[in-house]
Amino acid sequence: xxxxxxxxxxxxxxxxxxxAALAGLVALLxxxxxxxxPVPIPAERALAALFGEGGAAETAIVQGVRAPxxxxxxxxxxxxxxxxxxxxxxxxxxxxxxxxxxxxxGASLGAVTAIVLGAALAxxxxxxxxxxxxxxxxxxxxxAATGLLFALARRRGETGTATLILVGVALNAVAAxxxxxxxxxxxxxxxxxxxxxxxxxxxxxxxxxALVAALLxxxAGxxxxxxxxxxDLLQLGERAAFHAGVEVERLKLRLGLAxxxxxxxxxxxxxxxGFVGLVAPHLARLTVGPAHGxxxxxxxxxxxxxxxxxxxxxxxxAPPSEPPIGLxxxxxxxxxxxxLILRSRDDA
Amino acid sequence: xxxxxxxxxRRGDGLALDAVDFAVRRGEFVAVIGPNGxxxxxxxxxxxxxxxxSEGAVRIDGGNPARFGARQLSRKRxxxxxxxxxxxxxALIELAQFAIPREIAPAEARRxxxxxxxxxxxxxxxxxxxxxxxGGERHRGHMARALAQLRAxxxxxxxxxxxLDEPTASLDLAHQGAILRAARAAADEGAGVLAVLHDPSLxxxxxxxxxxxxxxRIVADGAPEAVLTPERxxxxxxxxxxxxxxxxxxxxxxxHQKH
Numbered sequence: 001x002x003x004x005x006x007x008x009x010x011x012x013x014x015x016x017x018x019x020a021a022l023a024g025l026v027a028l029l030x031x032x033x034x035x036x037x038p039v040p041i042p043a044e045r046a047l048a049a050l051f052g053e054g055g056a057a058e059t060a061i062v063q064g065v066r067a068p069x070x071x072x073x074x075x076x077x078x079x080x081x082x083x084x085x086x087x088x089x090x091x092x093x094x095x096x097x098x099x100x101x102x103x104x105x106g107a108s109l110g111a112v113t114a115i116v117l118g119a120a121l122a123x124x125x126x127x128x129x130x131x132x133x134x135x136x137x138x139x140x141x142x143x144a145a146t147g148l149l150f151a152l153a154r155r156r157g158e159t160g161t162a163t164l165i166l167v168g169v170a171l172n173a174v175a176a177x178x179x180x181x182x183x184x185x186x187x188x189x190x191x192x193x194x195x196x197x198x199x200x201x202x203x204x205x206x207x208x209x210a211l212v213a214a215l216l217x218x219x220a221g222x223x224x225x226x227x228x229x230x231x232d233l234l235q236l237g238e239r240a241a242f243h244a245g246v247e248v249e250r251l252k253l254r255l256g257l258a259x260x261x262x263x264x265x266x267x268x269x270x271x272x273x274g275f276v277g278l279v280a281p282h283l284a285r286l287t288v289g290p291a292h293g294x295x296x297x298x299x300x301x302x303x304x305x306x307x308x309x310x311x312x313x314x315x316x317x318a319p320p321s322e323p324p325i326g327l328x329x330x331x332x333x334x335x336x337x338x339x340l341i342l343r344s345r346d347d348a
Numbered sequence: 349x350x351x352x353x354x355x356x357x358r359r360g361d362g363l364a365l366d367a368v369d370f371a372v373r374r375g376e377f378v379a380v381i382g383p384n385g386x387x388x389x390x391x392x393x394x395x396x397x398x399x400x401x402s403e404g405a406v407r408i409d410g411g412n413p414a415r416f417g418a419r420q421l422s423r424k425r426x427x428x429x430x431x432x433x434x435x436x437x438x439a440l441i442e443l444a445q446f447a448i449p450r451e452i453a454p455a456e457a458r459r460x461x462x463x464x465x466x467x468x469x470x471x472x473x474x475x476x477x478x479x480x481x482x483g484g485e486r487h488r489g490h491m492a493r494a495l496a497q498l499r500a501x502x503x504x505x506x507x508x509x510x511x512l513d514e515p516t517a518s519l520d521l522a523h524q525g526a527i528l529r530a531a532r533a534a535a536d537e538g539a540g541v542l543a544v545l546h547d548p549s550l551x552x553x554x555x556x557x558x559x560x561x562x563x564x565r566i567v568a569d570g571a572p573e574a575v576l577t578p579e580r581x582x583x584x585x586x587x588x589x590x591x592x593x594x595x596x597x598x599x600x601x602x603x604h605q606k607h
Contacts, residue, residue: 243421290438
């Protein structure tokens with residue numbers, strides 16, 4: 001046949017177009033993050049300040065406060081969205097959000113352990129490793145929760161929604177109890193630190209924290225972005241994926257560790273931020289379809305846009321006070337989750 | 349050769365397979381039939397490399413499937429699972445391309461997938477979402493996925509074995525024929541085909557050989573006319589069976605009693 005094969009669309013938008021539009025949106029939101037705030041700085045001067053060519057005060061605000069906060073927000077959005085997409089693909093369940101299924105709670109438990117018992121733990125670490133203590137502890141907690149989740153939620157290669165959510169409820173409950181116990185043991189200063197952190201905020205961002213989080217999230221990137229064919233095949237079930245050439249157990253280990261690393265790094269830096277891992281992959285699925293080659297990068301852009309927009313909103317809603325971003329995202333994500341549950345009930 | 353020697357598979361405290369010796373050769377279509385729980389799917393699972401033998405050995409082209417990685421196995425053999433499902437949000441043409449390895453160029457992968465859809469009678473629907481297909485159409489779509497994997501394996505210098513677990517379940521009479529004709533064509537092109545079937549008439553119509561299983565063992569293995577006798581089938585299924593001929597094909601009818 002000499003006829004040209006038409007591009008595959010199937011009622012979906014072209015991924016490249018969607019990605020370009022989202023990248024533009026993220027760039028716009030990033031610029032707004034640098035310019036808007038208690039001290040508005042026009043875009044031109046904000047960019048100059050970013051590159052160290054502005055006035056001293058503006059440079060201090062942009063370089064010292066807004067830019068690291070923006071970097072942390074971008075890393076959080078990308079990391080949480082991609083982790084959510086990977087978990088949903090691995091578990092064959094569109095409701096698998098790192099927060100709902102307990103991975104974030106595991107990371108939180110690790111981070112809280114580091115905050116409360118941190119002095120004792122840090123004493124055993126070399127000085128250059130200390131900024132990594134919190135992320136490492138969060139990673140360990142997230143990895144343990146992910147392992148438990150994979151082991152408990154699966155029956156013959158399938159993860160039913162009910163089992164998944166119930167295992168998530170159980171993991172969240174156990175982690176919350178242990179966090180409560182640690183809070184009970186903590187000093188007054190630690191308790192204040194804990195309660196601020198536990199609401200989820202980008203407000204405490206500094207360069208060290210943002211760079212460590214971005215670096216660790218970056219490490220988690222390659223396994224998550226290169227598994228798209230295997231994740232597609234997993235949608236047929238684990239046995240069929242094996243038949244088609246996927247080393248299923250190895251894939252789960254690799255992606256589970258990457259998810260734990262990404263979620264751990266972000267949770268350590270910004271506290272538990274829920275629902276990005278649920279909302280962003282869903283928006284991506286609705287616009288570009290379920291093939292992971294397009295879904296994962298587009299979800300990453302949605303995640304970045306979502307977190308940076310939400311952070312902008314909480315900074316501007318009632319200045320100078322700042323409601324935590326975790327609360328804002330839960331206000332959006334909660335109803336969204338409910339809508340998904342109702343919709344999946346209609347489908348079945 | 350795709351072969352099992354002394355293949356035993358434990359399940360719980362019983363045996364799913366009990367010291368089975370069995371082989372499929374290239375270019376041959378072998379049907380496995382037998383009552384529910386006879387071990388047909390276990391045999392297929394062990395031969396595909398998905399289930400590890402408790403005792404005995406499985407060899408694919410002389411090698412132990414456990415030694416090949418999933419990737420290498422996927423080039424040697426394609427499998428249609430029992431009750432295949434999933435991929436609801438994908439288009440049929442995407443499903444058909446699912447199991448084609450990346451080494452195959454996209455245009456070539458597209459051609460392989462389209463000809464596989466053609467073989468199962470779904471070419472005209474290739475852009476429909478799996479979600480919008482009927483149960484039988486989905487099943488045929490997954491069959492196209494397995495056929496495409498086999499052809500892709502062949503393009504990469506392997507592609508010798510096609511394993512089908514109840515490929516005709518949930519299909520109407522015409523489509524049962526279409527699926528088995530596609531499997532037959534794969535055998536005629538040189539692949540060894542193993543199909544678990546429920547209908548002995550279909551087995552007789554399409555297979556070169558029929559293996560009869562009961563309680564984890566192969567109780568008869570040979571040409572359809574030799575294996576499929578009223579006595580044997582009657583004893584195996586516990587239902588009297590009439591075997592006649594209709595237009596040159598064996599017609600196997602269970603003589604059910606209403607009361």
